[in-house]
């Protein structure tokens with residue numbers, strides 16, 4: 001299977017743990033995308049795998065205490081960045097407008113965005129998942145010139161819960177995302193994220209329209225991540 005594996009480490013791992021993480025991933029020779037905390041981006045750089053940030057700010061520089069710009073990330077040769085992760089949207093109140101500004105800045109700085117989209121439980125219960133996902137995509141992708149971009153479908157109710165949509169629901173949503181995003185750019189690859197684990201990664205990746213996975217919790221143990229890579233790479 002020729003699938004993309006990205007690991008979102010979120011706000012986890014100590015300095016010693018991240019050094020150990022790096023060694024295990026390098027030794028595995030798996031060409032994954034690792035998204036560590038910003039403070040570890042530099043030491044996590046490697047020619048064995050790719051690196052991504054978990055977010056970035058859309059202004060290039062200035063009085064924005066605590067923020068890191070895509071321009072700064074580019075100056076460190078960071079290749080990818082998550083944009084609009086559900087934890088940014090729901091814990092830090094990022095709306096579609098801010099996500100669109102971030103996506104634009106990310107692309108202008110030649111960093112490949114991994115645009116995260118997905119509905120909440122309530123939105124799915126009300127059968128609004130397709131509408132919400134379309135709004136998130138249209139808002140982010142209109143009015144910008146797209147280069148490389150990945151989209152990650154991450155239903156909010158599946159992140160960190162151990163609950164995943166049915167294989168049919170994943171397939172239908174991925175088809176839909178490809179259809180909607182095709183209006184902006186052809187053949188955008190779509191990853192699935194949300195409780196991807198060793199025991200479901202193969203079934204998820206067997207779905208033709210799933211181009212890869214974005215893994216959170218199950219990627220925190222590097223050996224676990226390598227085992228998951230071995231199942232599908």
Ligand code: PGA
Pocket residue numbers: 008154158159160161193194195196214215216217218
């Ligand atoms: P999870 O997180 O794998 O722990 O559900 C996925 C994500 O937030 O990207």
